[in-house]
Amino acid sequence: MSIRVIRSGLNTTFQDGGRPDLYHIGIPFSGAMDYRNYQITNKLVGNNLNDAVLEFALQGPRLEINENNINCVVTGNVTFTIKKNSKIYDGECYKTFTLNGGDEIDIICTNNSVYGYFSISGGFKLEKIWNSYSTHLRSNIGPNKGKKITDDDNLQINKTLTAYNQNKINYLNSRIEFIRVLRGTNFDYFSKESQKLFFKCKYEVSNITDRMGMRLNGYKLENLKNENIKSEGLVKGVIQVPPDGKPIIMLSDHGTIGGYPKFGAIISADYDKLVQLPPLSKVKFKLVNIEDAEKIFKFYVMETKNILDQI
Template sequence: MTIRVLNGGLLTTVQDLGRYGAQKYGVIASGAMDAYSLRVANLLVGNQENEGALEITLWGTSLSFERECMIAITGGDLLAVLDGEKAPTWRPLLVRKGSVLQFKSPVKGCRAYVAIAGGIAVPEVMGSKSTYLRAGIGGFRGRALQKNDVLMCGKSNQSNLSLWNALSKSDEDVPWAVNYEALVSLKQEQLIRVIRGTDFDRFDTKSQTAFFSQPYHVTTHADRMGYRMEGTALSLAAPDELLSEGVTKGTVQVPPSGQPIILMADRQTTGGYPKIGQIISADLSTMAQLQPKAKVHFQEISLEAAERELLRKEQVIHEIKMGIRFKELYS
């Protein structure tokens, strides 16, 4: 089964949940910016949650399906159009041979995900199919997709086949879809929850207060490596030189300009800027869906509350998984 790229769009890459265990060698984690959307997309077509899928950014991507297949589109609403009609999202979808899927423009959110039954047949590098653009490894030849690239699909498993058979029984669209709002929000003004960073106490009182009380905006300097924010400038209580130390997805660093930088999926492995906060894991997918100029309000939350919120969302994923399994067995 093959999919031909008619237009690679602004940025389309193969991503899974990331490449872990090699950061000590300077190899970044990469992976999906919006992990919840990728996981659900894979579940909807019967794949393992960590299977590689396409991450599509903002607009322009166009794909031609050279054989019939089953896909799921999740994440942001980028005006997905299948053969000239608005494509159903957040549910499995049978695509006929010769069909063309296009992503026209962002309506809500910033990134969409397309999972294909059987996954995408690209080699794993250090245990992951994720594309690490700066190093040119993983994904499809270590780069973003381009016109005339051809993707091969992996071998279908029993879950893929069961869902395919369930969908094939009816000529009508699937009458159900996942309610994604319990996992990720696509609104462009967000309350993003943060725990105090390791250097929070190094900032002066005015900056500590401003970070949690004043709005910040996503600038146009926002990509898979990090989001530069714009708002009230933050400053240390006293000049200080810090040693570089490990950082992770969602770390909020403050460079000398005083404008925060939020590290994302393609973040570096270490950083030397003071860290005022850490976005909680449960809110990272929502952060990843913010477009440039989106407004963010940071809210302080305790580590214990952050853990509870993460567990709550994992329970939502579990319920989605069980619901899809039920459809697979009894449709």
């Protein structure tokens, strides 16, 4: 049983919850960029919350279904159409729909966002690599030989049930007022003016942004020590500052070590919002302390659970 890829879209890969606890051997975390939407996707089609999904960026794939009675869902701020019996219908995100052999789904684009997700009941037939279905492109680790989905691929799917309850949730992706940040281990390397203006000025998301990192255009941070540090461990969300003073935020496919000073770190609860910022969009940051970050994260976890419990 399979789904044929007519058009692969931009940066379409298999992803799951990631590869924790492997940084020490140089393997990045990877995984779905927008974790909440990823979990909602799986819950809507009745899969385990950590099953693999297709993640796409900006433009999604066009897919032809080769089997009958395939229950599907698309999540994110996404425009897509469904072709059934030669008729084309507008698709609705966060609502499951059933497709049969010869039907098509065309995921046209994301709207004011970057990442969207597609999955089916029963999930995709894949083998885990390093205990995960996630794809890390730079090291070719993951399903599909660690590569992007390409045109004319046939995606193998698991046997599915013959009957489904249609699921739908009214979910609005959070609006962004600011992204909250903790002080980094090298925060004091930077001038007082830089420490102040980073949180006062708006930054622009650079076109040079991918699953590995987000570059920011705007006020350049001044490193008073004018030096890098000895390479040390990184985690996603860390804000590194290279010699040109332009901040780079480490995203899910980041390298496991780095030698640029660490100005700060995005709090975990705001990471989903951050990664959905499209190129050339504006973003403002707000400094918080560790106690506030922990409270915000507990609320994020509770809110996510409440959303999933509604499905």
